[in-house]
Amino acid sequence: MMRAWILPMLLVLCGSVVATAQVLEGNLGAGAVLQLVFVLLAGVYSPLIFPRSIGALEAQRRSAVDGRPVVFWRSGCKYCLRLRIRLGRRARQLHWVDIWRDPAGAAAVRAANGGNETVPTVVVAGRPHVNPDPDWVREQLCSDGPDSPLRK
Structure with a gap:
């Protein structure tokens, strides 16, 4: 910490x-x-400046239930900051995991990135995406259907 x-x-x-x-x-x-x-x-x-972080296992469990992406990040990362700022208020709809606070999160990022702790790594439907465009992440939030609570 x-x-x-x-x-x-x-x-x-x-x-x-x-x-x-x-x-x-x-x-x-x-x-x-x-x-x-x-x-x-x-x-x-x-x-x-980031939403409250949760553990990787809890984030993955919640994502399986509500379909929201999981963002693995760390403080001081300018790409994580860019993603957070560009998402604006919608950033709270994601599940955020600080890899410096959660060893399971760091392990998940290393597993997705060939041993590297490259962040932000956004996991959508079980597939990792390294440093995705913030607009793409925003689209993932809206792609759950017209009645989804994520669209509100």
């Missing part, structure tokens, strides 16, 4: 150092702006 917070903590620490240097030079406004930028970057690269 701690590994997911390393990059955000480093961003806040670096931002504090840079902002302090600016303040000591008399540039209070520049220091405040720089600190804010680094804090925002830390928030973007933290696990906070």
Whole structure:
């Protein structure tokens, strides 16, 4: 769990150092702006921007019941972040598994990717798709029929 917070903590620490240097030079406004930028970057690269993660086994069980895709991700991954942002509010309809928190999730990703932990790996109907286009993932959410709760 701690590994997911390393990059955000480093961003806040670096931002504090840079902002302090600016303040000591008399540039209070520049220091405040720089600190804010680094804090925002830390928030973007933290696990906070993603929906709550569940375990791989639970995600696979839920996916078998409701047909929703499972997304294996890790914090700090720019492709996972791109997928999350491009999905917008619909991201909550997916089952998210953080491979750094769940060893079974990491094993599932390695099994799907020839031993590599390449994320995001999206599993739809039991088939893995590595770094799929966000528009394609959105289509998978809508492909369950007109009465599906996923279409709402």
